[in-house]
Amino acid sequence: MSPQAASAPIGRRPGRVDGGEARPRREHQRDQHGVQRPRLRVVDDSNLRLAARRKRVRFLGVVAAVVVVASLFGLAAFQAVLVQGQVRVDTLANQMAEEQAHYQQLRREVAELESPQRVVDEAVGRLGMVKPDRVEYLTPPEGATSIGDRHPSVSDDTSHGERPWASVKPFLGAGS
Amino acid sequence: MPSIGISTLDRRRPPTPRRPPTGCAGDPAKRSIALLVVVLVLLGAIAARTGYLQVVASDDYVAAGLRQRITPIALPADRGSIFDRNGDELAMSVPSTTVWADPLQVVHPQEAANVLAPVLEADPVAIEAALRTKGRFVYVKRQLTPEMGTRVAALFRDITMDDKGKPRHDHPLKGVFLRDEPTRVRPAGDLARALLGGVDPDGRGYAGLEDQYDKPLLGTPGELLIERDLKGNTIAAGEQRLNPALRGADLVLTVDRSLQYEVERVLGDAVASSQAKGAMAVVMNPRTGEVLAMANMTAGRDGAPPVPAGSNAALVSTFEPGSVNKIVTMAAAIEEGVHKPTDVLVVPDRLPVSVHTFSDHDPHGPMSWTLADILSQSSNVGTIMVAQELGATRVDEYLRKFGLSSFTGLDFPKESRGSMLDLSEWNGTSIGSIPIGQGVAVNAMQMLGAFNIIANKGVAIPPRLVRATVDGQGVEKLTRPGGSRKVISEATAQEVTRMLVRAVADGTGDKARIDRYTVAGKTGTARKPSVTSRGYVEGAYMASFAGFVPAENPQLSAIVVIDEPVGGIYGGQIAAPVFAQISQYALRLLRIPPPPGPAGAPR
Numbered sequence: 001m002s003p004q005a006a007s008a009p010i011g012r013r014p015g016r017v018d019g020g021e022a023r024p025r026r027e028h029q030r031d032q033h034g035v036q037r038p039r040l041r042v043v044d045d046s047n048l049r050l051a052a053r054r055k056r057v058r059f060l061g062v063v064a065a066v067v068v069v070a071s072l073f074g075l076a077a078f079q080a081v082l083v084q085g086q087v088r089v090d091t092l093a094n095q096m097a098e099e100q101a102h103y104q105q106l107r108r109e110v111a112e113l114e115s116p117q118r119v120v121d122e123a124v125g126r127l128g129m130v131k132p133d134r135v136e137y138l139t140p141p142e143g144a145t146s147i148g149d150r151h152p153s154v155s156d157d158t159s160h161g162e163r164p165w166a167s168v169k170p171f172l173g174a175g176s
Numbered sequence: 177m178p179s180i181g182i183s184t185l186d187r188r189r190p191p192t193p194r195r196p197p198t199g200c201a202g203d204p205a206k207r208s209i210a211l212l213v214v215v216l217v218l219l220g221a222i223a224a225r226t227g228y229l230q231v232v233a234s235d236d237y238v239a240a241g242l243r244q245r246i247t248p249i250a251l252p253a254d255r256g257s258i259f260d261r262n263g264d265e266l267a268m269s270v271p272s273t274t275v276w277a278d279p280l281q282v283v284h285p286q287e288a289a290n291v292l293a294p295v296l297e298a299d300p301v302a303i304e305a306a307l308r309t310k311g312r313f314v315y316v317k318r319q320l321t322p323e324m325g326t327r328v329a330a331l332f333r334d335i336t337m338d339d340k341g342k343p344r345h346d347h348p349l350k351g352v353f354l355r356d357e358p359t360r361v362r363p364a365g366d367l368a369r370a371l372l373g374g375v376d377p378d379g380r381g382y383a384g385l386e387d388q389y390d391k392p393l394l395g396t397p398g399e400l401l402i403e404r405d406l407k408g409n410t411i412a413a414g415e416q417r418l419n420p421a422l423r424g425a426d427l428v429l430t431v432d433r434s435l436q437y438e439v440e441r442v443l444g445d446a447v448a449s450s451q452a453k454g455a456m457a458v459v460m461n462p463r464t465g466e467v468l469a470m471a472n473m474t475a476g477r478d479g480a481p482p483v484p485a486g487s488n489a490a491l492v493s494t495f496e497p498g499s500v501n502k503i504v505t506m507a508a509a510i511e512e513g514v515h516k517p518t519d520v521l522v523v524p525d526r527l528p529v530s531v532h533t534f535s536d537h538d539p540h541g542p543m544s545w546t547l548a549d550i551l552s553q554s555s556n557v558g559t560i561m562v563a564q565e566l567g568a569t570r571v572d573e574y575l576r577k578f579g580l581s582s583f584t585g586l587d588f589p590k591e592s593r594g595s596m597l598d599l600s601e602w603n604g605t606s607i608g609s610i611p612i613g614q615g616v617a618v619n620a621m622q623m624l625g626a627f628n629i630i631a632n633k634g635v636a637i638p639p640r641l642v643r644a645t646v647d648g649q650g651v652e653k654l655t656r657p658g659g660s661r662k663v664i665s666e667a668t669a670q671e672v673t674r675m676l677v678r679a680v681a682d683g684t685g686d687k688a689r690i691d692r693y694t695v696a697g698k699t700g701t702a703r704k705p706s707v708t709s710r711g712y713v714e715g716a717y718m719a720s721f722a723g724f725v726p727a728e729n730p731q732l733s734a735i736v737v738i739d740e741p742v743g744g745i746y747g748g749q750i751a752a753p754v755f756a757q758i759s760q761y762a763l764r765l766l767r768i769p770p771p772p773g774p775a776g777a778p779r
Contacts, residue, residue, distance in 0.1 A: 111363030
């Protein structure tokens with residue numbers, strides 16, 4: 001091996017054209033057996049790895065920056081959505097309170113409309129109804145089932161009301 | 177010489193640059209050290225302060241910060257409703273508007289008062305005085321009517337907001353605020369007023385059932401903690417803690433609203449027609465002890481129509497029962513085997529007992545009367561004769577067994593247990609007065625309880641006013657009826673029932689008769705004892721009638737007491753017809769059919 005070839009500058013490709021110089025002819029050397037071979041050298045690849053790493057780092061840096069920026073935007077957007085949602089929740093809560101109050105007022109109105117005094121006033125004053133002088137009883141024909149056996153009495157749980165308790169209660173105090 | 181002078185000058189050392197005053201400042205190194213020390217001291221102070229804030233006082237500052245941001249919103253618990261036996265509201269809580277002020281924030285008290293007064297229908301001077309009080313909180317007007325609440329809300333909107341709906345910074349109502357507050361309403365007006373009692377503006381019961389059941393009705397207030405920003409908006413994802421309010425339990429009474437109304441109406445008519453001071457009535461189911469109606473009416477002022485009384489006299493007030501008390505003497509005599517109902521006694525119209533001579537209402541010669549006759553004629557003398565044979569001890573024993581001088585078990589606020597002399601305190605005339613209902617004080621409920629024992633085959637069933645409580649989740653819990661006890665035998669109860677039927681069929685209680693039904697009952701007329709002196713009030717009587725129907729199968733019992741009627745003073749005259757009216761309505765309302773066949777003798 002010629003000392004010239006051995007001391008070729010690192011990183012410089014053989015045969016590379018620098019400036020306006022003519023491309024040198026590929027040199028060959030002969031080995032100990034006299035066979036002609038191209039001139040070879042060991043290439044130090046650490047520079048290549050470094051460059052690749054730099055490229056990777058740069059790429060990762062860019063990706064990280066994009067992710068950070070995107071996260072910030074996402075966070076801001078999420079916060080905006082959250083605030084919007086909270087405003088909506090507040091609005092609905094206010095609306096619910098108003099509706100609840102309205103419901104309670106309606107309950108009161110219904111109860112007042114159903115009060116015995118109002119019913120009597122309406123019946124007598126507006127509809128002209130009068131109280132009967134006496135109660136008329138209808139006697140069932142003989143052989144009919146005795147009404148005394150099956151008739152609801154005061155001791156019955158639901159008494160005379162049309163609405164048993166269980167059907168009334170679910171509508172009371174809703175939401176409170 | 178100049179040379180000398182020159183040489184002198186030459187000998188002087190060349191002037192050195194003027195140095196700054198000695199000290200650390202002059203030396204850059206020292207100056208740096210001094211600066212470093214200062215910086216270190218400052219940093220140390222900051223570190224110490226930071227350490228104090230972060231370690232020692234951190235909790236206080238965190239709490240202070242939270243206090244600034246977190247708004248606690250009180251969630252008042254809805255007071256439970258009171259329902260009648262059919263689920264109709266007798267008392268309920270509804271939200272209402274309350275106007276309050278922070279006087280420190282009020283800028284224009286006079287102007288605010290002038291603006292508020294017409295809407296609140298209040299005196300502007302009084303409002304202004306309230307707005308000028310010292311302190312941070314004052315009520316301007318509480319618990320407005322719905323209409324007034326709407327008007328005030330509109331006024332606030334108009335004054336505190338501009339045309340674009342944005343808040344105005346300066347307006348007359350600055351420092352005046354609105355808040356929601358539950359208010360108690362009775363949809364049926366004053367119906368059962370004394371029974372239900374009242375609730376103060378703070379939602380606490382102070383009388384009647386509202387007082388007695390205040391704790392379960394009240395519920396548990398809650399709180400909502402919200403983190404808010406400066407503008408009062410809720411901070412999204414901020415602190416939010418909800419401690420929900422628990423609604424108070426509802427009460428379901430045994431009372432029937434329609435019956436209560438009719439009883440009050442009929443009593444009111446009786447008070448008006450008899451010019452009485454008042455009247456009371458209790459209607460019950462003797463089998464279950466359920467009170468179906470409890471009414472107290474009082475005469476209106478200056479000739480106004482009678483109105484429901486504020487006091488539940490049927491439980492709170494006592495009166496001398498008079499002749500209605502005779503059933504106890506008769507029941508005891510029969511139960512103890514002293515007499516049978518058919519035993520005949522020769523009854524004069526006057527009977528001296530110790531220092532007092534008792535007499536019957538109408539003069540008559542010696543009459544051969546059975547016990548049933550004595551009761552139906554309401555003979556004082558005959559009853560005293562039976563009592564004398566029975567003896568004071570047994571008379572006293574049976575009066576107590578029948579529940580006189582004992583609390584009814586309803587635990588109603590301010591309930592009276594009545595009064596009876598201890599046996600050791602009886603004097604010579606007690607054996608004459610007490611069996612005929614004088615010298616004994618009872619409340620109407622106690623007296624009706626005695627009749628219920630007769631109606632219920634000799635068994636005493638404790639009365640009930642509250643049928644169930646319903647908690648905030650809607651779970652109904654039936655109240656446990658008290659234990660029953662046997663007072664007299666069934667046979668004795670039936671015998672007394674027959675006697676009571678006679679008292680209505682052809683005795684003093686004939687005005688209590690109801691078409692197609694058999695009524696058992698007894699009249700009573702007693703003088704009113706004076707509260708200021710011994711003896712009785714001249715011309716003041718309590719007229720009463722107590723009984724049950726249908727006598728064959730009692731499902732309804734009632735007592736009517738008229739307080740100081742004018743003109744007709746007898747129970748048979750004015751209380752018995754009221755009993756009939758009430759019972760007739762109740763029988764129809766509760767669908768209690770007349771017994772098959774002709775009404776008359778009970779089986």
